[in-house]
Amino acid sequence: MPQPKSVAIIGAGIGGIATAIKLAKNGFDVTVYEKNPAPGGRVSQTIREGHRFDLGASIFLMPEIYRDTFASLDIKLDEFMEFLPVTTLYQLYFDDGSVLDFTKDEKKMEAQLEAIEPGSYRMMKAYLDKGYGFLQLGLSKLLGRNFYHLFDFVNLANVGLLIKLKAYLRHQTFVTRYFRHPHLQMAFTFQNIYVGQSPYEAPALFSMLPAAELLEGSMFPKGGMNRIVSKLVEYAERLGVKFVCNKPAARILTDNRRATGILFEDGSRIAADILVANADLPYVYSDLLPDKRPAARINKLNHACSAIVFHWGIDKLYPGLAQHNVFLSDRYRQCLDTIFKDKSLSEDFCFYIHSPVRTDSTAAPEGQDSLSVVIPVGHLDTSKDQNWIRILSMARAGVISRLKKLGLEDLEDHIKFEICYLPGTWESMFHVSRGATFGSLGHNIMQMGYFRPHNRHNRYGNLYFTGGSTHPGNGIPLVLLSAKLTSERILKEQVSVSPVE
Numbered sequence: 001m002p003q004p005k006s007v008a009i010i011g012a013g014i015g016g017i018a019t020a021i022k023l024a025k026n027g028f029d030v031t032v033y034e035k036n037p038a039p040g041g042r043v044s045q046t047i048r049e050g051h052r053f054d055l056g057a058s059i060f061l062m063p064e065i066y067r068d069t070f071a072s073l074d075i076k077l078d079e080f081m082e083f084l085p086v087t088t089l090y091q092l093y094f095d096d097g098s099v100l101d102f103t104k105d106e107k108k109m110e111a112q113l114e115a116i117e118p119g120s121y122r123m124m125k126a127y128l129d130k131g132y133g134f135l136q137l138g139l140s141k142l143l144g145r146n147f148y149h150l151f152d153f154v155n156l157a158n159v160g161l162l163i164k165l166k167a168y169l170r171h172q173t174f175v176t177r178y179f180r181h182p183h184l185q186m187a188f189t190f191q192n193i194y195v196g197q198s199p200y201e202a203p204a205l206f207s208m209l210p211a212a213e214l215l216e217g218s219m220f221p222k223g224g225m226n227r228i229v230s231k232l233v234e235y236a237e238r239l240g241v242k243f244v245c246n247k248p249a250a251r252i253l254t255d256n257r258r259a260t261g262i263l264f265e266d267g268s269r270i271a272a273d274i275l276v277a278n279a280d281l282p283y284v285y286s287d288l289l290p291d292k293r294p295a296a297r298i299n300k301l302n303h304a305c306s307a308i309v310f311h312w313g314i315d316k317l318y319p320g321l322a323q324h325n326v327f328l329s330d331r332y333r334q335c336l337d338t339i340f341k342d343k344s345l346s347e348d349f350c351f352y353i354h355s356p357v358r359t360d361s362t363a364a365p366e367g368q369d370s371l372s373v374v375i376p377v378g379h380l381d382t383s384k385d386q387n388w389i390r391i392l393s394m395a396r397a398g399v400i401s402r403l404k405k406l407g408l409e410d411l412e413d414h415i416k417f418e419i420c421y422l423p424g425t426w427e428s429m430f431h432v433s434r435g436a437t438f439g440s441l442g443h444n445i446m447q448m449g450y451f452r453p454h455n456r457h458n459r460y461g462n463l464y465f466t467g468g469s470t471h472p473g474n475g476i477p478l479v480l481l482s483a484k485l486t487s488e489r490i491l492k493e494q495v496s497v498s499p500v501e
């Protein structure tokens with residue numbers, strides 16, 4: 001009997017784990033090498049004094065993509081793990097003290113929207129309809145398929161597609177066709193930041209994000225987002241996948257037009273028939289591969305924004321906060337331009353707070369709270385004068401002062417401990433290029449589809465990529481899609497038998 005082909009995956013992020021599962025199911029001998037002590041990457045978690053924090057992802061976006069991609073791994077998502085319902089998708093807080101409960105409850109939305117701008121509920125329906133149409137079309141023609149050749153992407157049909165997806169129009173311009181009130185414009189565009197982009201620069205097709213949220217709704221995995229990782233790892237191990245943690249790769253070994261194996265930082269080496277890099281793609285090109293020219297080209301690409309994150313263990317519960325809270329600034333444009341153009345943080349910045357105990361009481365000791373505060377900031381840029389100590393203290397003071405206005409006057413006295421992530425932490429901990437943790441590569445139209453760095457290396461035909469910086473993009477749902485597409489490509493190119501369904 002022939003030996004199964006060996007696959008070595010660098011990185012146990014969501015992309016690496018999902019790829020490992022699909023390949024193991026198809027008879028490959030898969031080993032995943034991870035630099036950190038545990039799998040998960042940007043969906044890792046930490047627990048301190050009974051407080052549990054998801055280090056990165058906290059919103060279960062686009063459940064239908066999870067269902068479809070899990071189904072391709074023979075997993076029925078809703079039976080695989082326990083989910084808790086999330087009724088208020090977010091609470092949005094504006095500078096004038098007003099609050100918008102962003103919810104699937106249509107009656108509640110209608111009352112709130114009509115109070116802000118008469119006629120806006122009908123316009124919201126039209127906006128969501130259009131956005132959801134973008135999602136469906138985008139999934140079938142742009143995000144959910146592999147592009148093997150330039151002409152798969154650049155052809156007459158796709159010119160029509162890009163027009164239908166309003167790729168030529170900025171998201172912020174698009175939203176003004178539906179809402180005049182600035183609070184509504186903000187409420188239906190800020191989701192762009194999930195993929196590290198400004199709505200003033202992103203194409204209109206990203207209206208698919210609020211549309212998917214309001215039409216598909218949301219839920220939360222009991223035990224936190226990292227539960228998705230632990231369940232997938234258990235499943236992968238049952239299929240024979242081996243995970244080797246604390247094993248940073250130092251170099252991908254190559255021989256002419258093939259990748260032959262991995263040299264690790266501890267000096268050991270392994271050989272493999274196929275390599276998959278789940279570590280962030282620009283980092284893999286610049287640090288693990290020998291060819292400097294493609295690395296330099298990729299390094300010049302537009303990068304997403306980064307984030308400062310505070311995880312606070314709080315010894316009391318503050319009523320009033322929802323599970324997902326978004327604080328928006330009336331100086332929205334300035335706030336976004338400071339992040340994306342100046343690569344810094346403005347004084348009146350926007351931020352997000354995750355408080356999972358509202359849905360999942362296991363996230364903190366009884367009567368206490370675990371808050372994660374995410375503040376989008378510019379990515380690391382050596383051409384800018386970035387004083388991270390100053391930016392950090394401004395960010396902390398700004399959040400505390402904003403929360404005081406909301407009635408959390410004594411918050412500082414109740415922070416038992418603080419864990420803080422800066423752009424440099426994302427870079428050193430997970431090797432995310434420029435610490436641009438919502439990417440790392442940006443998602444403008446010239447960096448999507450065939451134009452995004454490909455999921456197979458041009459020179460080394462057995463070296464593949466999966467994760468946020470290859471096709472189709474970042475955010476867990478797209479990374480799951482990336483794993484699906486990369487696995488399909490490997491099955492198409494590296495085996496002659498048809499894949500197991």
Ligand SMILES: Cc1cc2nc3c(=O)[nH]c(=O)nc-3n(C[C@H](O)[C@H](O)[C@H](O)COP(=O)(O)OP(=O)(O)OC[C@H]3O[C@@H](n4cnc5c(N)ncnc54)[C@H](O)[C@@H]3O)c2cc1C
Nearest residue numbers: 011013015035041042056057058059249279467468475476
């Ligand atoms: C603050 C924050 C909030 C977010 N919020 C959301 C959200 O609410 N919803 C959502 O869907 N998404 C969210 N995201 C995005 C989401 O977390 C990412 O899209 C996703 O986790 C990326 O997965 P990945 O597999 O591409 O990469 P990663 O998770 O980065 O995995 C890559 C892995 O490779 C490992 N690695 C790197 N170099 C090496 C090496 N040399 N050797 C071995 N291993 C290596 C890394 O340690 C890491 O484990 C958020 C991200 C952040 C940071």
